[in-house]
Amino acid sequence: MKHRVIKENDLFFLTDESGDIPPGSTDGSGLYTQDTRFLSRLELSINGVKPILLESSAETNCQAVFRLTNPHMEEEGQVKLWRETVEIMRHRFIQDGVLYESISYTNYGPKTVGFETSITVDADFADMFTVRGIKAGMIGSVTGKSVDADRIAIRYAGADGIARETRIAWNIPADRVSPDGTVTFAVELKPREVRTIELTVTPVIADKAPQAKPREEALRLLDASYRRWEQGSTSVDSDLEIFNKLYHRGMRDLRMLLTDLGHGPFPVAGLPWYAVPFGRDSLIAALQMLPANPEVALGTLRTMAVYQGSKVDPWRDETPGKIMHEIRYGELANTNQIPFTPYYGSVDSTPLFVVLAIEYYRWTGDLGAIRELMPALERALEWIDQSGDLDGDGFVEYHSVSSGGIANQGWKDSGDSIVHASGDFAETPIALAEVQGYVYLAKTGMAEIFRKLGRNAEAEALERAAADMKRRFEQSFWMADESFYAIALDREKRQVQSVTSNPGHLLMTGLPDENRAELVARRLTAEDMFSGYGIRTMSGKSTGYNPMSYHNGSVWPHDNSLCLIGMSRMGFIEQALKVTRGLMRAAEHFEYARLPELFCGYEDTLGRPVPYPVACSPQAWAAGTPLIFLQVFLGLDPDVPDGIIRLRPALPEGMNRLSVRQLRVGSGTLSLTVTRREGNAVPEVEVEHNSTGCELRVLHAIHQDVQN
Template sequence: MDYRVIKENDLFLMTEKSGDIPKGQSAGHGLYTKDTRFLSRLETELNGKKLILLSSPADDHDVLTFRLTNPHMEQDGNLLLWRESVEVIRKRFIYQGVLYETCRLTNYYPKAVTFEFSVMFDADFADMFVVRGYHGGKTGDRIPTVHEPCSFTLGYLGADGLKRTTKIQWDSQEARRSKDGKVDFTLTLHPKEYKEISFFVSPGIGGESKPIIPKEEALAKLTEGAAAWNSECTEAATDVPLFNSLWERGKQDLRVLLTDVGYGMFPVAGLPWFAVPFGRDSLIAALQMLSLNPEIAKGTLLTMAAFQGTQEDEWRDEQPGKIMHELRSGELAATKAIPFTPYYGTVDATPLFLLLAAEYYHWTADEELIHRLLPNLKNALAWIERFGDEDQDQFVEYYQKSSKGIANQGWKDSGDSIVHANGDYARAPIALSEVQGYVYQAKTRLAPILRKMGHLEWAEELEQSTKVLQVRFNREFWMEEEQYYAIALDREKRQVRSVTSNPGHLLMSGILPPERADAVAKRLTAPDLFSGYGIRTMSTGSAGYNPMSYHNGSVWPHDNSLCLMGLSSSGYAEESRMVMDGLMQAAVHFEAHRLPELFCGYEAGLNYPVPYPVACSPQAWAAATPVVFLQALLGIRPDAMERTISLRPMLLTGMNELIVNGIKAGKGSLSLRITREGDGSSPKTEILSNTTGFAVSFPEMLSAVSYK
C-alpha cells in the first residue's frame, strides 16, 4: 500500500510512507475521528528541504517508525550540509485519543552541524464525505488560533454548532513558532549527538480534548493492551511459516480495527475510509472471528442492537427491526446532508445479525446474552417477514428509497454488480441468493435455541418457514443449464443468470440439497471462477466479467472465506485446500503478507496478483480470512444444544503439524495438535486439553446439508 496508517479505538492517522501529510494533498491523508479530519497537514523539513525516506515498515501495529535523512545542501558553492549527515527517526503511536510523535535527530557527520528542523501543522476539519468527494453541504468556519507557550490550538465552528479543535503541543523550549502553523527548531549537534523532540496532537469536540499522559506511560499502557489481546485470543502455530505469518498479521490487524462506542469492542470495516460501525462488515468479521475471540461477536451484537431501526424513515432507508448499514457522526451527518445517522440501506445485515447471534450461542452457550437480545431478535425476524419480503414471495429483497442512499444493497454494492447475461443491469426489488441462505441458516440455528428457552411456538414457526424457503429457493434460483444458482432474482422475478461467487455462501447455510452443493463446490474451483489466487466474484464466461472491476471479476478474500466456511463444513477438503493455498500464495506478494480488501481477478499465471488501486488495507473481513483458515483446517462446528464440538481436521499442502491452544468454546477452551500421517488424508488429532464442557467428536463426513 502507498500509505501508512495507524489506529487506536476511533482515532486514526493516514500519511504518506514518509510519515508526512503534505499541504494541499488530495489523497485524503489526515488525522481523523468522528468522521472529521483534525490534521490536514503534518510535514517535516530540514533547512527548508523535504527529507529522504529510507524505510517505513508497515508491520508494527503499535508504533510506526519512519527513518529519513537529509539531501545534499549547498548554497552559492558553500556546503550547508553533506548528504545523509542527519538521521531523522520519527516514531508515532496513538493512545486514548492523542497522537504521540517523537522525532529523534542524530548527527553522523564527523563535525558539529547546525540546521533548522521544521514541522508544519494545519487542520481543515473537513467531513469524511467531503474529503472523499462524495457529498457536499453547508459547512462551518475556522476560528482564530489560540497560542500558548509550547502549544497552539486550531479551531473550527461547524454548521452543526459544534466547536472542533486540534491542540498541538511539544516538549522543547527551543522552538520558534510562526503564525502559519510552522514550528521551527535551530539545532546544533556534535558528532554522534542526538536530540529528541516530541509532539502531542489532541483532537477536541465540543470544547473537550483528551488529556495527555507522559509518552512512556502511554506507550506502556498501549503495549499492555496488545499483550492482553494476545492472551485473550486463540494461539495457532504450524510448520508452515507463511501460514503463521498470515495468522499473526490477521490477529494483530483485527486488534487495531476494534472500536468501542459504548457497547463493547467490535470490528470497524476497514482503514482508511470505513473506521466506523458498519453492519454487514462488522457482523461478518465477528462471525469469522468466533474461533479467535468470540467476545468480539458479543460486542458486535450489542452495538448493532443499540442502533436497530425503530421507525419508517425513507431518508435513511430505516424500518422497524432493521439492522443498520453504516453510522457516521461528522458535520454532514449532523446537518442531515447525508442520511448516515445511521443509514439502513443494506439487505443482509439483519439476517447476519440473527445468524451471528445463533452462531455465537453455539460457540459459547451464553444464554444470558440471547435473553438480553430476544426483543432485538424478534424485531429482526419481524423485519424479514414484513419489510424484507413486502411482496410475500418468501424471498428477502431490497429497494432503495433514500434519495442519497445506495442502489445495490448486498455486499456487492457497486452500481454495476447485479448484471444479467445480456449485460443489462437488474432492476430492484432484487432478491440475492446468498441473503436467502443467511435467512435460512439464521432460522435453522436459532430455532433449537428458542425451543430450549421455552419459546416453542416461535421455534416451530421458524422451522416451518425454512422448509418453505428451502423448496422455493431451490426451484427459483437453480439454473439447470449452468448446474449452478443465479446471483439474484430481479423485479420481474427473472433469474439474473451471471455465474458469480455469491452462491458459494450457500454452502454453509444448509439450504442446498447434497447433489447441488456438490455442483456449487466444483464450480467455485473450476477455472472460470477460480483464478489460482482465489475465487473470483464473477466467472470469466459471464457478460459482466472484468478482472479490474470492483465486484465483477475481482477476488475478495472475505468472499472466499465465506465460501470456505461452507466448503470445509460440507467436507470438501480438496476444494478448501485450493482456496487457502491460492490466497496464501497471493499474500506473499502483498506488503507484510497483509491480504487486502480485494485484488484484480487475473490468472495466477501472471506470477503475481494485480492490486486493486483503491483497496482498503487493513480491512476487517480480509484480516479475519486467515482466522477462517484455522476453522477450515479444524473442520470445527460447536453445538451448544448437543454440547458437542465436531472436528474434521485436515492439513494444508506441505503442512505437517498444526498446534492450537485456547480456542474458546462453552465454559472454557480446547487445545489440540494435528499431525500428518501417511498421505495426510486422515491426520492424527491429539486433544491436549478440553475445559469447554463439550464432548469432542470426529464424524467421518459432515453432511452437505450441514445445519438441517
Template sequence: MDYRVIKEGDLFFLTDVHGDVTGNDEAGHGLYTQDTRFLSRMEMLIDGEKPTLLASEGTKGYFASIRSMKVSKDEGAIEMLRERYIQGGILHERVSLTNFFPGEVRFDFAAAFDADFQDMFIVRKYRTGDVGEIVDRDIGPSGMSIRYRGKDEIERETQVAWDCAEAAQAGPDGCFHFAVSLAPKETKRICFTVTPVIAGKVPEARSFEDGLALLEQSYDSWRAETTGVASDVPAFDEIYRRGVTDVRMLMTDIGYGDVPVAGLPWFAVPFGRDSLITSLFMLPLNAGKVRGTLRTLAATQGEKTDPWRDERPGKIMHEIRFGELVQTGQSPFGPYYGTVDATPLFLVVLGEYVRWTGDAALAEELKPNVLRALAWIDENAGGTEGGFLSYRQEAEKGFPNQGWKDSSNSIVHETGEYASSPIALSEVQGYAYQAKKTLAPIFRLLGDVELADRLEQEAAALQARFEEAYWMEDERFYAIALDEDARQVRSVSSNPGHLLMSGLPERSRAESVARRLVSEDMFNGYGVRTMSTQATGYYPMSYHNGSVWPHDNGMILLGLGKLGLKQEAGRVITGLLDASSHFEYRRLPELFCGYGSSESDGPVPYPTTCSPQAWAAATSFAFVQAMLGIDPNVPERKIALNPFLPEGFGELTVSRLPVGQGHLTVKLVRTPGQDDYGKVRIEVVDNTTGCELQIQE
C-alpha cells in the same frame, strides 16, 4: 501501499510514506476522529527541505516509524527518525535527530501543522454541504490550538504541543522552527502530541514512553485472550498473526462494547454487514469478542419508517457516521440502513455465537431485537413473487444495490441488462434460512417453543421455494438473484458460495456449487473470483464483477469446512496464502484483480483497495475453522471436528481455542500414505470446554 496509517479507538492517522500530511486533498491524508479531519497538515523539514526517505515501516499496524536523512555529499548526514502511535485519543510522535557528521552541526528543524476540520465526505468528494468555520488560532512557543465551530453548533479543536528544551520560533503559517545544535553522534528528541478536542472534552495526556507501554500492554492482553496457531507453514502463521493484530487495531467502542470497524482509511466506523462478517470469522479467535458487535447493532436497530435513510423498523444498519454533515441532516448516514443482508446476518451471528459460547442469556437479552428483525425479514419477503427477502433503493442518496456487492453494475443478466429491483439475492435467502434454523433450538431452550416451531417451519418452506426458484440446471449452479419479475439473474458468481455455510442447498447441489467455485472460470489461482470469466459482465479490474475478495472466499470456506469438502477448501486456502506473499506485511487487502496466475507473476492489486480491511484481516481465522472442520454446539455439549490439512501442511497446532466456558487445544498431523485428501491424525492436547468431541476420521 503508498500510504501509512495507524489507528487506536476512534482516532486514525493517514499520511504519505514519508510520514507527512502535505495538504494534498486528492490523497485525503490527515488525522481523523468522528469523521472529521483534525489535522490537514503535518510536515517535518530540515533547513527547509524534506529529508530523503530511507525506510517507512508500519509492521505492527498500530505503530509506525519513518527513517530519513539530509545528506551533504559524502561528508555525513543528519538522520531523522519519526516514531508514532495513538493512545488515549492522542497522537504521539517522537522525532529523533542524530548527527552523523564528524563535527558539530547547526541546523533549522521545522514542524508545520494545520487543521481544516472537514467532514470526511467532503474530503472524499462524496458530498458537499453547508459547514462551519475556524474561529480562533492560538500560536505560542510551546504549542498551538485551532478552534472550529460547526453548523451543528459543536466546537471542535486541535491542540498541538511538544516537549523540547529549546523554545520554538512560531511563524504565522503554523510552522515552528527549532534551532538545533548537535555534537558528532549526538541525538536530540522532540515529542509532539496532537489532541482532537470535541465539545471541550480533553483526553488525559501521557508521556511518549508511558502511552506506548499502555498500548503495547493492551495488544499483549489481546493476544493472550485469543487463539494461537503454530504450523510448519510460516506463511500461514504470519498471515494469522497479522490478522490478529489488525483486527485488534480495527476495534472501536461507540458505547456498547468493542466492534470491528470496516477498514482503513475510509471506513473506520461500525458497519452492519462488514462488522458482522468479521465477527462471524472471529468466533474461533474468541467468541466473547463478538458481544460488542451484537449489542452495538441492536442499539442502532431501525425504529421507524424513514425513506431518507432507507430505515424500517427492525432493520439492522448498513453504516453509521458522526461528522458535521450527518449531525446537520445533510447526509443520511447517521445511521444509514440501505442493506438487505445485515439484518439476517445479525441473527446468524447471534445464533452462531450461542453455539460457540452457550451464552443463551445474550439471546434472551436481545430477544426484542430478534423479534423485530424477524418481522422485518418476513415483511420484506413479499417484495418479489414467491416470497424471498429483497431490496429496493428508497433513499435518494442511498445505494441502488444493497447486498455486499453494492456497486451499481453488480447484478447483471446474461444479456448485459442490469437487474431491476426489487432484487432477491441468493445468499441473502441462505442467511435468512440459517438464522431461523440456528435460532430455533436456542429459543426452544429458552422456553419459547411456539417461536422455535414457527422458525423451523418457515425455514423448511423457504428451502423448498428456494431450490425451485434459483437452481440453474444447465449450469449446475444457483442464480445470483431474482429480479422484479422473479426472473433468474443467470450470472455465475461467488454469491451462491455463501449458501454452503447455511445448510440451505441440497447436498448434491452444494457439491456441484463447490466444484464450480474452484474451476478455471471461477478460481484464478489465488482465490475465487466474484464472477465467472464466462459471464457477460466479467471484467477482472472491476470492483465486484471478476475481482477476488478474501472475505468472500472466507465465507465460502466456512461452508466448505462444514460440508467436509476438503479438496476445495484446501485449494482456496493455498491460493490465498500464495496471494498474501505479494502484499505488504502479508496483509490480505480488501480485494485484488481477477487476472489468473498464468496472466501475471502475482495477484494484480486493485488500485483503490483499503488495507487493512477487517473482514480481509479476519479471513485467516476462517482458515482455522475450515481446517479443523469445527462445528460447536455448546448448548448440547458437543463439538464436531472433521479436520484436514491443505497441501504443503505437515502439522498444525491450535491453542487455547475458546469454546463454552473453557478452551480446546488440538494438534493435527498429516498421516502419510493415505489416499484421502489431507488425512490427518488429531491429538487432543487439552479440552476444558465441558463438551464431548465428535471426531470424524
C-alpha cells in the same frame, strides 16, 4: 502510493511512507476521529528540504517508525550539511485519543553540525464524505489559530453547531512559530549526540479534550492492551510460515480495528474510508473471529441492537427491526445532508445479525446473552417477514427509497454489480441468492434456540417457513443450463443469470440441496471462477466479467471465507484447501502478508496478484479470513449447547503440523496439535488441554482428495 496507518479505538492516522501529510493531499491522508479530519497537513523538513526516506513501517499497527536522513546541502559553494550526516527517526503511536510523535536527530558525522528543522501543521476539519469526493455541502469554517512557543491550536465552528479544535504541542520551546503553522527548531549536535522533539496532537470535540499522558506511560498502556489481547485470544503455530504470518497479521489488524462505543468491542469495517460501525462488515468480521475471541461477537451484537431500526424513515431507508448499514458522525451527517445517522440501506445486515447470534450461541453456549438479545432478535425476525419481504413472495428483497441512499444493498453494492446475461442491470426490488440463505439459517437456527427456551410452537412455525422457503428457492433460483444458482431475482422475478460467488455463501446456510451444493463447490473452484489466487466475484464466462472491476471479477478474501465456511462444514475439503492455498499464495505478494479488501481477478499466470487501486487495507473481514482458514484446517464445527465439538482435520499442502492454543469454545479453551506423518494421509490429533466442557469428536474427512 503506499501509506502508513495506525489506529487506536476511534482515532486513526494515515500518512505517506515518510510520515508526512503533504498539502493538498487527495489520497485521504490525515488524522481522523468522528469522521472528521483533525490534521490535514504535517510536513517535516531539515534546512527547508524534505528528508530522504530510508525505510518505514507500521507493521505493528499501533506504532509507526520512519527512518530518514538529510540530502546533500550546499550554499554558494560551501557545504552546509554533508549528505547522510543526520539520521532522523520518527516514532508515533495513538493512545486514549491522543497522537504521540517523537522525532530524534542523531549526528553520525565526525564534527559538530548545526541545522534547522521545521514541522508544518494544519487542520481543515473536512468531513470524511468530502475527503472521499462523495459529497460537498454546507459546512462551517476555521475560526482562528493560536500560536505560542510550545503549542498551536486551530479552531473550527461546524455547521452542525459543534466546535472542533486541533491542539498540537511540543516538549521544548521552538525558536520560531510562524502564523501558517510552521514550527522551527535550531539544532546543534556533537558527533553521536541525539536530540529528540516530542509532539502531541489532540482532537477536541465540543470542548471535550482527552488528556495527554507522559509519553512513556501512554506507550506502556498501549503495549499492555495489545498483550492482553494476544493472551486472551487463540494462538496458532505451524510449519507453514505463510499461514503463521497471515494468522498473526489478521489478529493484529483485527485488534487495531476494534472500537467500543460503550456496548463492547466491535470491528469497524476498514481503513481509511470505513472506520465506523458497519452492519454487514462488522457482523461478518465478528463471525470470523468466533474461534479466536467470541467477546467481539457479543460486543458487535449489542452495538447493532442499540441502533436497530424503530420507525419508518424513508430518508434513511429505516424500517422497524432493521439492522443498520453504516453510521457516520461528521458534519454532513449531523446536519442531515447525508442519511447516515445511521443509514439502514443494506438487505443482509438484519439476517446476518440473527446468524451471528446463532453462531455465537453454538460456539459459547451463552444462553444468558441470547436472552438479553432476544427482543432485538425477535424484531429482526419480524422485519424479515414483513418489511424485508417487499412483495409478499416469501423472499427478502431490497429497494432504496432514499434520495441519498444506496441502490444495490447487498454486499456487492456498486451500481453495476447485479447484471443480466444481456448486460442490462437488474432493476429493484431485487432478491439476492445469498440473502435467502442467511434468512434460512436465521430461521432454522432460531428454531433450535426457541426449543431450548421451551417455545416449541414458535420453533415449529419457523421450521415450516424455512422448509417452504427451501422448496421455493430451489424452483426460483436454480439455473439448469449452468448447474448453478442465479445471483438474484429482479423486479419481474426473472433470474439474473450471471454466475457469481454469491451462491457460495449458501453452502454455510443449509439452504441448497446437497447434490446441488456439491455442484456449487466444484464450480467455484473451476477455471472460470477460480483465478489461482482465489474465487472471483464473477465467472470469466459471464457477460459482466471484468477482472479490474470492484464486484464483477475481482477477488474478495472475505467472500472466499464465507464460501470456505460452507465447504468445510459440508465436507468439500478438496475445494476448501484449493481456495486457502490460492489466498495464501496471494498474501505472499502483499505488504506485511496482509490480505487487502480485494484484488483484481487476473489469472495467476501473471506470477503475482494485481492490486485493486483503492482497496482498504487493513480491512476487517479480509483480516478475519485467515481465522476461517484455521476452521478449515481443523474441520472445526462446535455445538456447545449439545456438548459436542467436531473436528475433521485436513492440512493443506506444505503443512504437516498445526498447533493451536487457547481455542475459545464453550466455557473454556481447547489446545491441540494436528500432525500429518509421512505415509499417513489422515492427520493425527493430540489434545493437550480441554476445559470447554464439551466432548471432542474427531471425524475422518469426506469428499477429500487424499493427494492434496
